[in-house]
Amino acid sequence: xxxxxxxxxxxxxxxxxxxxxxxxxxxxxxxxxxxxxxxxxxxxxxxxxxxxxxxxxxxxxxxxxxxxxxxxxxxxxxxxxxxxxxxxxxxxxxxxxxxxxxxxxxxxxxxxxxxxxxxxxxxxxxxxxxxxxxxxxxxxxxxxxxxxxxxxxxxxxxxxxxxxxxxxxxxxxxxxxxxxxxxxxxxxxxxxxxxxxxxxxxxxxxxxxxxxxxxxxxxxxxxxxxxxxxxxxxxxxxxxxxxxxxxxxxxxxxxxxxxxxxxxxxxxxxxxxxxxxxxxxxxxxxxxxxxxxxxxxxxxxxxxxxxxxxxxxxxxxxxxxxxxxxxxxxxxxxxxxxxxxxxxxxxxxxxxxxxxxxxxxxxxxxxxxxxxxxxxxxxxxxxxxxxxxx
Amino acid sequence: xxxxxxxxxxxxxxxxxxxxxxxxxxxxxxxxxxxxxxxxxxxxxxxxxxxxxxxxxxxxxxxxxxxxxxxxxxxxxxxxxxxxxxxxxxxxxxxxxxxxxxxxxxxxxxxxxxxxxxxxxxxxxxxxxxxxxxxxxxxxxxxxxxxxxxxxxxxxxxxxxxxxxxxxxxxxxxxxxxxxxxxxxxxxxxxxxxxxxxxxxxxxxxxxxxxxxxxxxxxxxxxxxxxxxxxxxxxxxxxxxxxxxxxxxxxxxxxxxxxxxxxxxxxxxxxxxxxxxxxxxxxxxxx
Numbered sequence: 001x002x003x004x005x006x007x008x009x010x011x012x013x014x015x016x017x018x019x020x021x022x023x024x025x026x027x028x029x030x031x032x033x034x035x036x037x038x039x040x041x042x043x044x045x046x047x048x049x050x051x052x053x054x055x056x057x058x059x060x061x062x063x064x065x066x067x068x069x070x071x072x073x074x075x076x077x078x079x080x081x082x083x084x085x086x087x088x089x090x091x092x093x094x095x096x097x098x099x100x101x102x103x104x105x106x107x108x109x110x111x112x113x114x115x116x117x118x119x120x121x122x123x124x125x126x127x128x129x130x131x132x133x134x135x136x137x138x139x140x141x142x143x144x145x146x147x148x149x150x151x152x153x154x155x156x157x158x159x160x161x162x163x164x165x166x167x168x169x170x171x172x173x174x175x176x177x178x179x180x181x182x183x184x185x186x187x188x189x190x191x192x193x194x195x196x197x198x199x200x201x202x203x204x205x206x207x208x209x210x211x212x213x214x215x216x217x218x219x220x221x222x223x224x225x226x227x228x229x230x231x232x233x234x235x236x237x238x239x240x241x242x243x244x245x246x247x248x249x250x251x252x253x254x255x256x257x258x259x260x261x262x263x264x265x266x267x268x269x270x271x272x273x274x275x276x277x278x279x280x281x282x283x284x285x286x287x288x289x290x291x292x293x294x295x296x297x298x299x300x301x302x303x304x305x306x307x308x309x310x311x312x313x314x315x316x317x318x319x320x321x322x323x324x325x326x327x328x329x330x331x332x333x334x335x336x337x338x339x340x341x342x343x344x345x346x347x348x349x350x351x352x353x354x355x356x357x358x359x360x361x362x363x364x365x366x367x368x369x370x371x372x373x374x375x376x377x378x379x380x381x382x383x384x385x386x387x388x389x390x
Numbered sequence: 391x392x393x394x395x396x397x398x399x400x401x402x403x404x405x406x407x408x409x410x411x412x413x414x415x416x417x418x419x420x421x422x423x424x425x426x427x428x429x430x431x432x433x434x435x436x437x438x439x440x441x442x443x444x445x446x447x448x449x450x451x452x453x454x455x456x457x458x459x460x461x462x463x464x465x466x467x468x469x470x471x472x473x474x475x476x477x478x479x480x481x482x483x484x485x486x487x488x489x490x491x492x493x494x495x496x497x498x499x500x501x502x503x504x505x506x507x508x509x510x511x512x513x514x515x516x517x518x519x520x521x522x523x524x525x526x527x528x529x530x531x532x533x534x535x536x537x538x539x540x541x542x543x544x545x546x547x548x549x550x551x552x553x554x555x556x557x558x559x560x561x562x563x564x565x566x567x568x569x570x571x572x573x574x575x576x577x578x579x580x581x582x583x584x585x586x587x588x589x590x591x592x593x594x595x596x597x598x599x600x601x602x603x604x605x606x607x608x609x610x611x612x613x614x615x616x617x618x619x620x621x622x623x624x625x626x627x628x629x630x631x632x633x634x635x636x637x638x639x640x641x642x643x644x645x646x647x648x649x650x651x652x653x654x655x656x657x658x659x660x661x662x663x664x665x666x667x668x669x670x671x672x673x674x675x676x677x
Contacts, residue, residue: 038605040503194648202599204397205644205651228507229600236526238517260507 027064027094027324029313030087031306032080032108033123034100035072038199041225041256042100042123042302043072048294049122049306050097053314056289061314062322069093075100077107084111094324095120097309101223102126102170109133116326118333122309123302126170127385130352135326137333137352139312140305141273142383143174143221146249148182149358149378150219150271154247155186159216162188162247165206166221168195175221175249178384183219191215198223203233210244211237217245220252224302227252228261235264245269250372253363255300258370265363265370271378273356274301274342277371286341301342308340308354312347344380351386392523394645395638400529402637403536404598406630408591408610409617410543411584413629416618418560419475419577422482425489426588426614427607429459431497433589434602438506448511455593456586463585467578475577490607497604505601508593532594539587543626556580616659622669631671 031050033043047070059066069091073080080099087093088111096112097120099105105124109132112119119136121129127142154162164179166172172195180190191213194206210218218239222230230252234240246252250272253265276287276298286307290299299307316332317324334349345356358381361372412426433455440446440454466489474482514528547553558566559573567573596602599609613636621632636655644651662670 036498036503036604038603197652202401202640202644204401204598205394205641206648208393208397209645209648225505226600228505232597232600236515236517236528238524262509 025063025065026067026092027061027317028067028069028087028091029310030084030091030093030096031068031070031098032073032083032087032096032104033070033098034075034104035070037075039075039100039223039225043098044297045256045300045302046098046100046123046306048290048297049299049303050310052286052290052293052303053307053310055293057310057314061317062320064317064322064324066313066317073100073104075104077103080104081107081111084108088115088117093117094326095313095329097122097306097313099124102129105129105136106132109136112136118326118329120309120312122305124171125174127174127383131386134352135330137312137330137347138354139308139347140301140354141356142353142385143171143249144178144385145356145381145383146271146273146358147175147178147219147221148384149360149381150247150249151179151182151188152186152378153269153271153360153376154217154219155183155188159245159247160188161191161215162217162219163192163194163210163213163215164190164219165194165196165203165210167198167223167226169198171223172198172221174385175219179219196222203230204237207233207237207239211239211242214242215244217247220246220248222252224251224254224300225257227254227257231261231264231268240264240267250275250301250361253361253372255298255372256302258363258372259298262370266365268363269360270363270372271358271360272301272372273358274304275359275361275372275374276300277361277366277373278342278359279374280341280343282339283341299341304340304342308338308342308345311338311340312336343377348382351383353383353386355380355382357381393525394642396523396525396533397529398638398641399634400526400532400637401598401641402634403533403540404591404595405613405617405637406633407536407539407587408595409588409614409633410540410626410629411587412614413618413621414580414626415584417622417625418556418580421471421475422479422486423471424483424486424611425493425607426584427610428490428493429463429585429588430592430595430610431493431602431604431606432459432462432592433586434508434592434596434606435497435501435506436589437593438508438596438602439501441508442506448508448514452590452593456590459589459592460582460586464578464582467581471581472574472577490611493607494604501604503604505603506596507601508596510597528597532598535594539590540626540630547626552576552579613655616655618669619659620662620670622671625671628669628671632669635670 033046035043071083095118099121100123102124105121112135113133121138123140125143127144130136164176166176246268248270250270253268253270255276316329319332320328337346343357348355358378359374360376361374364373415423436455436458437451440451517526555571559576563573617632621628640655643654
């Protein structure tokens with residue numbers, strides 16, 4: 001009997017404590033990131049980027065208080081999906097953001113569509129992601145966007161024969177396809193296309209094969225975090241001394257890893273949308289504030305993706321005068337233009353993908369540290385995958 | 391061609407040091423220790439952290455990479471593992487995989503998720519030509535060190551009194567016990583040495599696999615088990631030849647047929663299981 005009455009009391013307490021509705025003046029941003037596991041560096045950078053934006057711009061926009069809820073999906077797609085549902089159902093999140101890998105962004109797409117909640121993809125970079133839900137907006141980049149300019153630059157700079165080495169999953173295949181097609185269109189030849197397993201990569205035998213093929217350059221895409229092991233093997237095999245140039249998208253010379261990679265990276269030419277060494281007052285302020293807030297950690301392209309993700313949310317809320325319903329926010333985001341630390345950017349109103357400058361950079365030593373130093377700019381690059389479909 | 395072979399041998403040697411402990415504990419104690427990789431991780435961390443945080447030179451960290459997991463191994467063996475010696479294989483598997491699941495978040499909490507890199511000294515990096523064959527200096531170093539370890543282990547097993555007791559215990563623990571051999575003590579020592587070797591293997595492999603991170607114990611779990619499957623679970627020679635075979639096949643497969651290369655070792659395992667389920671080099675009467 002006593003047990004039963006205790007149970008009733010507890011039940012009553014739970015029922016009374018349950019809040020009837022979310023506070024209308026709060027707009028929760030649910031950020032889902034891999035904070036542990038192999039992609040943890042992505043999560044750390046993304047979170048720091050989003051928090052820095054809030055720290056600089058206050059937490060109130062058009063009368064709404066912004067609350068950032070960061071959840072760890074450990075890089076597993078089923079967890080991402082469940083967290084997205086919980087964030088929308090329990091926390092009344094108005095926007096979802098993050099997504100460290102392509103499969104994680106794809107798993108959330110149907111949730112975003114059904115709940116009519118904007119899904120800001122601030123990390124994953126396979127081109128077709130934005131086609132999977134009309135509520136997806138991207139603030140990172142696409143692999144075709146970064147790979148095609150590399151092919152054009154290589155063809156113009158005396159590189160005739162290339163071997164491609166990519167991680168065997170969505171973005172890697174995107175990079176391989178767009179580099180090869182563009183390079184061949186510009187008169188180059190791709191001698192071999194090698195795909196390396198995504199998990200536990202052992203680059204040694206693959207790079208030995210590249211060496212024996214003796215191309216002018218090797219084009220590489222590996223996900224953020226694997227650059228160090230690739231570069232190490234590149235040098236140990238003596239590829240740097242055999243005159244094979246290293247070219248790729250900026251993922252392999254990630255700002256976050258560059259210090260760890262060390263001198264072997266010197267001279268690598270990559271195309272990407274962001275370098276911590278980008279020469280603009282906006283970027284200088286961004287890098288200084290980021291390093292100050294994060295114990296000297298250097299921001300990479302993931303941090304900028306999240307920083308700009310928050311910028312999109314803040315500006316959209318301002319435009320809708322505080323209306324945080326999904327369709328209103330989405331309409332406000334389409335066609336938005338702003339000045340990012342990476343340079344001028346905008347959201348393509350048709351594809352909801354980011355339009356941005358792509359920079360050609362070379363790893364050089366600057367003030368004793370390694371940086372991707374930009375030396376050429378291709379302005380306003382749209383994702384070529386969607387442009388080609390049109 | 392020879393470069394590929396030498397790379398394969400180096401990889402195989404590494405696999406041998408990493409998994410020899412497992413194959414001996416499995417053969418000797420009939421204990422399925424899936425947490426073997428956790429000891430390798432601890433050895434790898436010992437080297438990486440001593441180098442990066444305390445500035446100890448690479449070679450000087452290797453004894454620590456052996457001793458720390460060995461001590462931990464003995465402590466766990468005395469307190470936990472021995473309770474399960476007679477238990478069913480399922481209990482052993484559940485227990486040891488539980489240890490792995492605990493070791494990973496503990497490592498992530500204490501050390502962090504990002505891989506800890508081991509920066510080799512300059513005299514170990516780079517590449518040399520040996521009679522027209524190019525090979526990485528570090529890979530050569532691995533071959534020499536691991537080869538020496540394999541030889542020392544084999545000598546120890548064959549020439550010493552302890553080795554004889556060990557072999558007797560492997561063959562029949564009950565009779566050995568009856569003859570006055572302290573099987574319990576042998577178990578503890580072997581477990582410690584096996585854990586220590588795993589730790590040393592973890593330290594040596596850190597550079598090749600791109601740093602030590604908390605997921606290390608599961609990264610190599612399958613590879614360990616394949617080595618034991620192929621080599622058979624009761625001796626140094628079986629483990630050595632199994633490891634070398636796997637290493638060479640894996641590297642050569644990835645070189646000559648990049649698109650299917652990663653699957654070759656699994657193919658070899660399947661064939662072995664069909665043709666000789668007790669392992670290529672095990673004596674036929676293994677239960």
